[in-house]
Amino acid sequence: MCGLVGIYSFKRNILDRKEYIKKCLLTMKHRGPDSHAIWHNNANYISGFVRLSIRDISNHGNQPMLSNCGNFCLSFNGEIYNSEKYKALLIREGVQFASSSDTEVLLYALKSWGIQFVLEHFDGMFAFAFYDLQKNELLLARDRLGIKPLYIGFDKNESIIFSSQYDHIINYASIQQEAFDPSSIGTYLQLGYIPDNAGAINKTILFPHGHYAVINSAGYTITQYYSSVKSVLSQQVLSEALIQKAAIEQLVSDVEVGVFLSGGVDSSLLAYLVNNKQPISAFTVGTNDAYSDETNDATGFAKRIQMNHQVAKVTEQDFIETLEDNTEAYSEPFADFSSIPSLVISKFAAAHVKVILSGDGPDELSYGYYRNIKLLHAGKYFFDNNLAKVAKLISGRFTSKYPFLDSRILTQKDFYTYYYQYLFLFGSSWVPAIFKPACAEAYFLQNIRNNSMQDVTQQNYMHTVRDIELNLHLQRVLLKLDRASMFHSIEARVPYLSNNIVDAAMAAGIQQHINGHEGKYFFKELLAQKTDHDYAYKQKKGFLVPMAAWLRNQIKADVYDKVLNMPADLDSMFNRNQLIKLLDKHTKDGKDFSGIIWSLYALVNWYNKHYNKQILRS
Structure with a gap:
């Protein structure tokens, strides 16, 4: 690295x-x-x-x-x-x-x-x-x-x-x-x-x-040279042995290796499979927020498999003090504020090891997001004629027959664009109001549209869902991981994205990935065999920061100042009146538009830190 x-x-x-x-x-x-x-x-x-x-x-x-x-x-x-x-x-x-x-x-x-x-x-x-x-x-x-x-x-x-x-x-x-x-x-x-x-x-x-x-x-x-859309069906079968082989191969190193352990399915399974072959240290960062903190789960799991486990508890002030590092670490515009806890845990792990294994990948490979399950059940309705779509939308409003439908099935030109919008930041509906120019369509969305089949066959449209997840959403996840880990000089590896696992996951049928309303079914079942059903199927939490509250309190003044006083070459792209309205709706009316507001704030911070970097221009 x-x-x-x-x-x-x-x-x-x-x-x-x-x-x-x-x-x-x-x-x-x-x-x-x-x-x-x-x-x-x-x-x-x-x-x-x-x-x-x-x-x-x-x-x-x-x-x-x-x-x-x-x-x-x-x-x-x-x-x-x-x-x-x-x-x-x-x-x-x-x-x-x-x-x-x-x-x-x-x-x-x-x-x-x-x-x-x-x-x-x-x-x-x-x-x-x-x-x-x-x-x-x-x-x-x-x-x-x-x-x-x-x-x-x-x-x-x-x-x-x-x-x-x-x-x-x-x-x-x-x-x-x-x-x-x-x-x-x-x-x-x-x-x-x-x-x-x-x-x-x-x-x-x-x-x-x-x-x-x-x-x-x-x-x-x-x-x-590689396309998930055109990937050849693999002879590999998704199995415990295949995952363990990939994980063990990624232990190769002349320095000490550790693993991030969040307490969720993917990191727990990875930690188990690696530690079962070679003792390894796990690293968890927790907070005092009962909703998002998973240190108890992670600690209990580590004890169960007799794994060396390092835990750090961080405060809200620790996170806020990371904001400046966050701007420095990302030399491109980046607006996923989960980068902040990623930097915190990377700093913690870097004090002990030089290489870390991360559990990223199964959510995108194996339909681990709620939006994936929603599309499994509702995707076919996109291919109905408009009259049938309207009828189902009306019926869904008064009954529970079509719980996954939304009105966008009437307005999007194709299934690719329809699903693409599921990946947008929370609050991105404000973009047409605050931003004057047209937005570019992502290169890989065009690539997928040009190289895949759009029809009512569930196998085909669910493949499209996974291709979009891998080529667009996963990229944000990987960008976050690389910049956060490397900022603290630690190499992050992602065993679940080894060639053989990816190929096997792509070749597996939908039923191996989704069972009823449970996505990532293969990985959950495998973990359940190693622990218990309740641990493997518990509700996903995620490592959150209270950004909505910070934007109303701790960093409110700085956000207003920077967003409403952008550098001229950014300011010309935005509608100032709408920006004021957006900020006021969030800070004064109690609405949550933290995703889009943070993206604006991060953009200006990036501009000030990296766009005119004097050490490079001097």
Whole structure:
């Protein structure tokens, strides 16, 4: 787990950019505090790297890493969990390794077998830049589901800059004068982040997950190599053994590994399966709020499986003191305020371990949200004619026959748009009133619409639901996890998103995922076998912060000041009268619009902290 940055120029020598690369390394030292280095070809390519040493913590694992012949250079952020299998094959082919790192395996695999083989067979989380000196060709790639970040900027001097942090892109000399992309800001207000293949600033993007780019003197191409929509049915079967194998593989490390334990289904099952094979420490953060606190559940579970368990109780003041860190940690606009407790627990765990396992993934893979169950029962009605829809809506208003229906089935152009809106922030209905420009539709929503079937077959429309969850909602979850953990120099791994588990979950029938009104059924049943039914099927709580109250009290004055006095290039996009109305409705009338208000506040804070970052512009 590390950070990378680099520049490829089509026409000019970029050695004068070395000072900028140095500044970038300084500003992402938290991603890699153990070492840093820069490599260039004395011409048109330069790459910098900061390292968080996890596997082969000696200098042999440092990056950018050169091949023995000196013709290939790799900068790689992430982990390859099945690297030992391919290392053995490379040794048979005559490769001599200088380290025990997965980076070196990836380097020689790309050199020997090429990008297509690597992306098809390697299981891991990654963003990497692989440069071929003889071809003057750069390959950029991001993992299948977007666990690791990669941002791209296209500058007017015909160069491409890439980085693990968005602030490095937008403060680059020839990009910093680019205007905002209003449609992407609109998408941010809806989703709480700016999704793949878009950016807050023109000529910048979050490089899309499941894609790779080839960049050379002829230009560049971006190719999608993985699609959940088109994924081939796997021969793997979703099973305890499969999950445990993936979890154990992700324990590979030369430093201590821990696990987040929330007390919920996913983290508890993960902790059980790992601890059953290898003792591991679990970390839980709790509050004094009885509704959201799960420390008692987590503690009881840890005792039951005889697991070393570290618990920290935090106060509301602890959370508020994290607000400044929250702005610093997210160098792109980000509006999911569950990032605040994510930062708190990452800081707590980082005092004990350098790698953490996280239980993210099953909710999106296995229909774990209430909205998924709602669509299972109501999705078919979207495909009725309008007269039948109206009749069912009227009937549902006076009876309990159609409890899951809502009026949006009459207004949305297709099922994809209909479900997409389920992912919007709470209070996003205000966006048309407060925001003047049109909002862009997310790239992966278009991708799914163009590559899947829309019909009344439950199997098909539920696949669409899961594709949207994986490619849009999960991205916000993973972005939050990466930035929060890396801000405290801790590597977060997500075993449930290993290739084999994802493939098996995609191949499994709906009945294996949903039973009646219970989603994520396979995972709950498996946990119930290890604990008991009540623990596995208890109501999901989540780790919440009282943001609605904070916006009315502790940070009210600052929110009003920043939202109503935005910088000019943001202010021009908004309707000030409606902003005042929105704030007053929340703070004075007792309404809860915390989601959309926080997104506005976070946007201005991001602008002030990252858009004009003086250490990068000086």
